[in-house]
Amino acid sequence: MYGAEVSKQTITTITDRGMEGMAEWRSRPLDRVYTVVFAGRHQREDPRRPGRQPIYLARAVTVEGTRDILGIWAGDGGEGAKHWLSVFTELRNRGLEDVLILVCDGLKGLPDAVETVWPRTVVQTCIVHLIRNSIRYVARQDCDKGTKDLKPVYTAPERGCRDRTVPGVLREVGHQYPAMIKLWSDAWAEMVPFLSFDVEIRKVICSTNAIESVNARIRVAVRTHGHFPSETAALKCVYMALMPLDPTGKGRRR
Structure with a gap:
């Protein structure tokens, strides 16, 4: 555009000015307690290019009700639950003593990692991920029916109602898609906690x-x-993308 050439080394030198800020941000002290922590990862899937490393991300809601990103970490592409254990340990070492509710995408072994660091934390599985995984076991022509049959489970007006709705789901789709029912049964302990709260919190x-x-x-x-x-x-790129995410602070208070 400007008729000038800039080498890769020059660009690296310029962007490296932000490395000190990133190191300080990633090691900053945290609050003692957060009401909710959302744990997830970003990984661009491409079967033609294996070996991609995931970026782990933790976002929290403070006691005052504002939102904050606690940190970003690069994984090695191995077992996610083991990596999350190291992430949670680092957060605890930075001053985070307790998390009331931790919301995750249902990664196997993650609840055990949470219990090791914060024994009293309630683990909540993401309902969207659970439904999305359920569709994999259902024939295309039955997708609408399958999701409709499951809806009473995660929309029960109170936690006690789910005991009356689950047998109905088992009768309707259990005989045809037992793998889907097993998926929900295995995730049941981490699925039901949100039913104890009001609709706004749900x-x-x-x-x-x-x-x-x-x-x-x-x-x-x-x-x-x-x-x-x-x-x-990679971490430098993600850090620079996150810093201007909410320049006015309105998103934190929303």
Whole structure:
């Protein structure tokens, strides 16, 4: 556009000015207690290019009701639950003593990792992910019926009602799609906690949408950048994409 050439090293030198700020931000002290923490990861899936490293992200709601991103971490592509254990331990070392509710995407082993660091934390599985995974076990022509039959389970007016709705679901679809019922049964302990709260609170803690909105911002930055030569370069790109996410502070207070 300007008829000038800039080397990759020059660009790296300029962007490295933000590395000190990123290191300070990632190690800053945290509040003692957060009401809700959303744990998720961003990973652009591409079967043609295996070996992509996920970026782990933790976003929280403070006691005052504002939102805050606690940190970002690069994974090695291995077992997610083990990596989350190291992430939670780091958050505790930064001063986070207790989390009331932790919302996650249903990763196997994650509740055990949470219990190791914060024994009293209530783990809530994302209902959206659970429904999305359920569809994989249902024939295409039965998708609408399957999701309709499951709706009374996660929209019960109170937690006690789910004991009366689950047998109905088992009778309707259990004989045809037992794998779907097993999926819900395995995730049952982490699915039902949000039913104990009012509708307004349910809307906040029933899914990881708070993480997905941030992932959309990361996705744009990563897609624009393309290949990253190192883990540090990837974290630097994500950090710079997140910093101007809410310049006025209105999003934190929403």
